[in-house]
Amino acid sequence: MRTLLLSFAIVGLLCGCSSKSDYGEARGIVCDATMNTVTIVTDDNDTLSFSTVATDKSGVDGLLLGDTAEITYRGKYEKGMGALKMVSYPQRALLGGDRDEHGCIGSAGYVWSEVSQDCIRVFEKGIRTESVRGDNRSVYIVFSPDSSQVELFFSDGQPNEILERRTLPSGGFAWNVEDDDTKNVRFINGLWTIEQRGEVIYWEDSAAADSSLGDWQERTYEGVLPAADTPGIRYTLTVRNREYSGDGTFVLAMTYLEAENGKDETVTYTGRRFTQRGSADDKDAVVWQLVADDGTVFNFLVSKEGTSLTLLNDKFEKPQSGLNYTLRLVQ
Structure with a gap:
């Protein structure tokens, strides 16, 4: 140390x-x-x-x-x-120290996709669908290059599922397997959905599918914030949203520096980003609330220029310790 x-x-x-x-x-x-x-x-x-x-x-x-x-x-x-x-x-681990058996860098948000035969960030390559029950679970749909297969990535840790494309008698396509309990991926009324036994269980957010809200835009913020038992926690936060929408999605990689036997450890969160108005000391402040798929909530105060984010507590208050809790825009 x-x-x-x-x-x-x-x-x-x-x-x-x-x-x-x-x-x-x-x-x-x-x-x-x-x-x-x-x-x-x-x-x-x-x-x-x-x-x-x-x-x-x-x-x-x-x-x-x-x-x-x-x-x-x-x-x-x-x-x-x-x-x-x-x-x-130079920092040791971010680009290579935590590669898996496929060479995918977990701390940078990459995972192996069987249908893509590549390391991908599902946040960027997949279509996010959310549980119709409102229980924060999500599934990303990733298509193979020729769209003959889809791979489902589950936020709750279930094993990935690969479905095959089939032509429907009424026209159009569905992706499933020959199994009574199969999941069906379909495009219905302008939204991607996942069905099981005739019931919709996941669907795409309508705002995410609404092209009238502008093109997709993506921003990444980074910073090393204080931690109790390590030299710090490296935050790498990427937010993705339509240009004219205050809501969107996010992926947050938190790398605990020298956490275990001198080695860094990374925890990754994905979920929804919501824009709210007002903090504890400024009713006009812009706050991004990040709600992860496992229910974890992060609150960030957005600077007026949008070039930095300050981590707030659950009462939307700034840290009182005087330590640095700010992430800065890097791209």
Whole structure:
């Protein structure tokens, strides 16, 4: 585990020369960075911010959120003080450290699709359908390249099901298997539905299917937020919605840095995004409420420019700790 090393200045009594004890060092995960500043979260969950205007950056080859940074400074730490030198180390795990047997990167939201014969993000490639019972369960429908098969991805952990395309006597197609208990995927009244034994059990959200609400748009936000027992949690949140709709869907990957034996662990949530008005201290604030398929709820305050999100509690209140709880738009 990384440790925060703080050295306090010792004033020389007989000369003005600087000794090694005049310098301090800090090491942590980068949670925010601009052209002239950097903010890190240490192993002790301290959030430290430095100016990098006059910093020696010869040991930095690009700097990304989630990277590890070692910073040298002079004197007692103060927020926003100048960093003398900074060295960075790229994050370890996001792109490759958690590949499965097919080479799919779980922390980036990729899973193997048998009908696609590829690693996909069902959030992007699939059609989301939701339980008609309103119990937060969902199923993504993924078509093979020639549409001869569909693969069903269940949010409740059921094994994927692969259905074959069949021509209906009345015209059109259905995807199912020769089984009395088979599921039927059909396009009915402009919406994709999943039936079982003649009853609709999942259907596509009408707003998602309504092209009059504009084209699909997708945005991704990232940041490393404080955690109790790890150097931080890397949030990668992608939201997807029609241009003129306040609702949509999301996928959130939360990577707990050095969670188990020094290895990162990732938990992924998918679900619906709803836009609400008003927070605890601003009745005009825009808040995104993310309701995951397992019932977990996340609330994010949206900045006026839409370039950052701040995690709120269940009462729509901002954190009072003074630590960084902000995700920033990356694409």
